Structure formats: structure tokens, C-alpha cells
Amino acid sequence: MNRREFGAAVAGGLLSSPFAGSLGRLSGVFGLTAPRVDGARLNRHLTELSRFGANPQGGVTRLAYSDADKQAREYVLGLMRDAKLTPTIDAAGNIIASRPGRDAGRKPILFGSHIDSVPEGGNYDGNVGSMSAIEVAQTLAEQGITTRHPLQVVIWQNEEGGLYGSRAVSGQLTPEELQNVSRSGKTIAEGITFLGGDLQRLASARRAKGDIAGYLELHIEQGGTLERDHIDIGIVEGIVGIKQWEVTVTGFANHAGTTPMDQRHDALLAAARFVEAVNRIVTSVPGRQVGTVGRIQALPGAPNVIPGQVVCTLELRDLDAAKIDTLYAGITAEATRIGRQNGTTFAFRMLHENVPAPSDSRMRGLIAAAARDLSLTSRVMPSGAGHDAQAMATLAPMGMIFVPSVAGISHAPKEFSKPADIVNGANVLLLALLRFDESPRS
């Protein structure tokens, strides 16, 4: 029985159950054949990837559609070819790298992540899942394992800006959103073209429910609970819903020296009260909901001019969509009250919304079993961060794996996950993928 037949043996019932079974036990049956990723190579690839858009102070600024993004994608394409994958760029600008399965009639299993970053972000968010997915494919190639299902390693474009690549595939991206301006300065439409997508054929990137057998994504936790509680693997229960708005506060610009304090319509003073109100309202009820004002600009923006306008953002997250709506209602009511205080007005424009996305219960079971195979501790937990996996959850069974983030730091240069934890995550991804591939209902 060669390695190529390993998967077939599992599927053929040589083992009592691929769900309850342990690859520890499997390796007893197959000798030393239970596959493992090359952890050193995986971490070396992560280090190499971190060159693209490197910040002077560490981490990366690899905004979607930037030159750094494009260069990093070229690097990724090379790794994919080394891993015997066949990469293409779909019409939405995602990189899709295929590997044939044994059973041509089956739908593909997708797995992957993203490589774009926030401004001054870290080296792990997205990158760990992307490099691990390629490493899993290379491991399969080197060990001569062919799965039942075709496999597709996916690098989604512009995750950080709002899951644009994955939402194009799930059919959630609206034509209007193509005109949104991304942090790179390019519109989404311009960005897709820049990455090699094809706006004329955008619909061809869409997939329907049933087109995909399943989706798996490995990611860093981006919070501090796994590290704090010494848990190796997080099994994502669901991804929180997110709503983002652009908030425009309009007052009246005037000379800061000649306009008495009681005759000002200072948009920044109103915005400051708003920022504090968001914090107060979000923390006024129990739960894990969060609210953030992350961006702010005062116009015209001179030290000696009273700001006439302020543009800022508001973001609310929770696993419960209704709770987000209740918080938003409270915040807008308070904004109206604040505006009345100094003759300013507030306007809210929704930037985007991600509905809460539960993961697939079978996937959670497979991930838990894979962790057990590797003698790793695991915990079922929510994801406070949005992920491309939530778009895929609308099309297929979705499973998501977390590895610890040191000190819970993310979206910052100091973001860090230990090499050993990353290797654990990649091995869980590999084994969960093989288990899912062979599961009777997949």
C-alpha cells in the first residue's frame, strides 16, 4: 500500500471511522505514512513573504491593489507552481490554484486565506493560512497522495477592505461596491483589473451553492485567549457579524482666533463627543460586542481653523445581528443629541455589512479529531474578526482553524504567532482536509 492509496484506504473502510479514528493510530497501521507538513519550509515561506510591503518598524503595509500586493502575489504563484498546483486568476482577481482529484465527478474542496494587509499590519494575518494551504498542497504532492475531490488553494483578494474577492465568488458583491475606493487609492474595479481580473467576465467568478464540496481556512486568532489559556488550536464556532459606516459630521469652518467659543459649530468637538458615546453605549450592555472608530479626518484640517466637517468610521461587531442593530440605534440617537448641542449634524452611510456566519458542525468535529490525532488541545470559540470563510459559508460547509496570537496583538507590526503553533495549525489543516475528503457525506 503506497502513500497514494492512504486516503483510499481510509475511505474504503479499512478503518472503523475516519471521524473517530486517530492518525496516531493510523500511523500504527501504515507505519510512518501519516503525512505531516514541512514546518521549517512553511516558516521560511512566511519570512520570505514578509519582505513584500515590509514596514521599517516591522510587519507589513501590503494594501490590496498596491504594488507590494501584486509583487507578493507573484511570489505566491511561484510557490504554487513548486507545489505542483496549477494557478489561475479568476475574473474577480482571486488566485485559484488547482490540484486534480481521483474522482472527476466531485466538487472541489477549497482552502486558503489572503495576503493583503491593513496599513501597518503584521506578518501573520492571512499569511499563515495562505502559506499553510500551499504547504499542505506541496506535502500532498511530495507524499504522492491524491484526494478523492479536486482541491483548490485560494488566495482571496482584498480581504481587509471588506472580503471583496470571496464575496465576488459567493455572489454578495454588488455592482455599486465596485466603485468604492480602497485604501490603495484605487477603486475596487480598478484593483480587480490591476490584479489580472476581468470586470467584463466578473459573473464567471461566481459559484453557486453546491459548486463547492467544502471550505477550510487556517488563521491566527488575532485575540489573546488561546495563548492565555494554553490552548493549541481554536475551532471556530462562527464568525461575528460586522457593520461599518462612514460618519460625516457637518458644522461650520471658521477662524479659530476670531470666533468666540459660544458661537462655534465645531464638527470635531461633536465628533469627539460621538467617539466617546460609541465607547459608552457599546460597553453599557453585557456581552462580547465591540465598537470602534478607527479613522478620522477633520476638514479643512489646519491648526488655526475650526473644523467645519469631520469624516470618521464606525464599526460594530457581534455574533448576534439584532444586537448590532440595537447598538446602532442607540448610537445614532445619541449622535442627533450631540449635534443639537452645538449646531452640527451627523450623517451615516453604510460601508459594508457581514452577517454572522456559523461554521459547519461536521467540520468542527473533523478539526477536533485532527487536533486529537496530533495530541493538540483545542477549544470551540467565536471569531471576533471577519474572514473570507464567512462568504464561503453561504455556499458550502465551512470550517475554520485558529492558532494562538502572542499577547492577542494583530493588525499591528507586533503581531506574532510562534513557528511551532503555525506548524500545528498547518498539520491540523492537512489532516482535517484529508478527513473531510474521505468523509462519506462530503
Next chain:
Amino acid sequence: MNRREFGAAVAGGLLSSPFAGSLGRLSGVFGLTAPRVDGARLNRHLTELSRFGANPQGGVTRLAYSDADKQAREYVLGLMRDAKLTPTIDAAGNIIASRPGRDAGRKPILFGSHIDSVPEGGNYDGNVGSMSAIEVAQTLAEQGITTRHPLQVVIWQNEEGGLYGSRAVSGQLTPEELQNVSRSGKTIAEGITFLGGDLQRLASARRAKGDIAGYLELHIEQGGTLERDHIDIGIVEGIVGIKQWEVTVTGFANHAGTTPMDQRHDALLAAARFVEAVNRIVTSVPGRQVGTVGRIQALPGAPNVIPGQVVCTLELRDLDAAKIDTLYAGITAEATRIGRQNGTTFAFRMLHENVPAPSDSRMRGLIAAAARDLSLTSRVMPSGAGHDAQAMATLAPMGMIFVPSVAGISHAPKEFSKPADIVNGANVLLLALLRFDESPRS
């Protein structure tokens, strides 16, 4: 007695007193010789000047050292030559346009203003005084009047950024300040070179106390009191002191979805509390002091990242320097307290300081007499705005004339002063200049 001798007749005592006298009465003595500016031409020049850096929504963005600034200066140089002035650019980048006097031994009288603007500023701030000064010179040329003193019409560079041109002349500009980055993106040093100044000879632009006979500046009020109380002319009693700081709030950037509310070091939340504290502290004591936060930026500046750093400005103004210092002490103490609340720190770096500058009492008397000559109402008042006149006040007797600003709006596209009010101001400038020229102690 020709027009050329008009001034000499005043000085020679043909009239009882140039201070108490009225040019209305003078015109009785000299027929219709009492000079008046060409108001239509003055307002036409103002309209023409407003093309340079015009905003789509009205007003101008004519940042010092921008292309619009340079083009506007070229336009001004043409007007000066039309007015028979001899313009030069001093080593600090100021435009100095000379007109000989009768008495070669006398020091020059300077008068003028600036033409740079704040971002999205108006068409009147600085421009009214600049165009009026040239109009006064052209009126003198056309009427064949030669003053005792040489005259110099001055267009100061970069008033809005911090009186850079006039402070170079008064010796208040420090070498370190040359590296400050202006709103145009250029450093002050680069800007001076861009405008045709000469950094190697910067000291040659300096003037000592006694090098200048006197300084006069016409300006819009930039506040609403003259218009509200139906006063034609403001006689500036003094210019408030101004201190500006850059305030850096340092927290910790982190993922907005995975970082619980109680574990954040949100620099923008602290900055918001700071903005409100500035307003609260400045308004907590009686008086006309003002405090403004005009510029703010949160870093890294993405909707889904908790701001790790905020950079904003603080500006305080009052006629009493000690009051500014007391307010500042209260604000910094409160900032420390705010920082303690959520684990952030505040750092203050002074951007620049203008000490309060009283005007010359004789100048105030001459301006009042000139207003009376023209049957205009006037009022002695402070200037809440900073002006190049305050740098000149350290070198010579300084006088400053205000005309009404409609609704007190300034540093904004809706800034407006009525054409008739501007002509009144220019005529007061003309007559006050002639009175000062002939005054025995000038």
C-alpha cells in the same frame, strides 16, 4: 499748490494739526485734491486675484509655497509695476516693492499684508490688505504725490503657516523652524527657495529696530462684531498671543474585532476626551480666550483597527500671555488624567508662539482721524487673529485697520467683505499713511 505739495503743506503747518484735522476740511482748502483710491479697480484686482487656487465651491486654497501661491505672486508683481513700484524679493521670500520718498535720509514706511491662504480659505483674508496697499501706491503715483518717507509695499510669505516671512524680517525666525514642513508639503527652507528667496543670505532680510519708520496693515476683521454693531472701521488695540502645539496620543494599535473593549489602549478614544477637555477648560473661565483642535489624524487609520496613535493640534489665544499658560497647564494636567484612564500617553510639542502685540497709540490716533476725515464710524478692538503686524510691532510703531467681515466668517469659502467696506478701509489706509508720513515724530 500742486498735488505733489499736498503732504508738505500738511507737514508745514498750513493746517492746524494733521492729527485733529479732517481731509473733508482739507478738500475745502485744496479743492478736490484730497486723494481717494479707485475703489472699482481695487475690487477688480481682488476678483482677479481670487482665480489663483480657486476652490470649486468658492474661496481659494492658496497654500504658501504652492504653485497657486507662486502664480498669484507673479500677478501681484505685475500690479506693482503698474503702480510704478519697484518690486524685489528679499532673501526670506517676501515681496518688497519700493517707492522713493522726498527725504532720502528717512527710514521707509512699510504697509501690506499676505496672499497665502489656509486650505479651503476665502478670498479676503490677506488679499484685501495686499490689494489695497498696491492700490494706495497706485493712487499716490497717479495723483503725483511723493511722501517724505520712502514707502515699501510688502507681501509677506506664509502668514497662515506662522508668520514666517515677517518673523524672518523681525529676527524671530529660528534656524530650526526652517525644517518645519508646511501645508504645501515643502519645508520652510524649500518654500523660501521656491519663492525666489536666498537661504544663504537669509540674514540680509532682517531689519533692526529703527530701520523702519512705521508699519500699517489693513485686514478683514475675521469676526462678526463690526458688522453686527454697524461699525465701518476697526482700530486694532493689540493682537492676541497665540501658542500652537502638536499633540501626540500614543496607545496600542490592535484588531477591532478580537480585542475586547476593556483591553484596549485606544488612542482615539483618549484624543476624543482630550478634544472635549480643551473645550471645557477654555470655557470654564470668563474672558475672550479661545482654544481649538483643528487637525487630527488617527493611525494606522483603518475602520477595523483600533487607533494606536493620534496626532492632533492644540491652539490657545488670548491678549494675556499668562492666561494662555494657565489654560495650557490645566489642559496638560487633564490630558495626563485621561491617558491614565485607558493606558495611553500624551506628548506636547510646541509648533510656534506669537506673543501678544500691542499697536502704537499714535498710529491708533492717526487711523481714528483718517476715519473721521471720511465720516466713517470706528471702534478700538483687539485682534483675535494673528497678523504679520505683530512681528513688525517689535521693530516699529504698528497700526492696523479692520473692515467688517459679513457674519464673521473667515478661513472658509464663505468669507466675504462688502466692496464698499473694502474701499473705506483702503481710503483709511491711504489717509493714515499720509498723516503718519507727515507726523513730526515719524
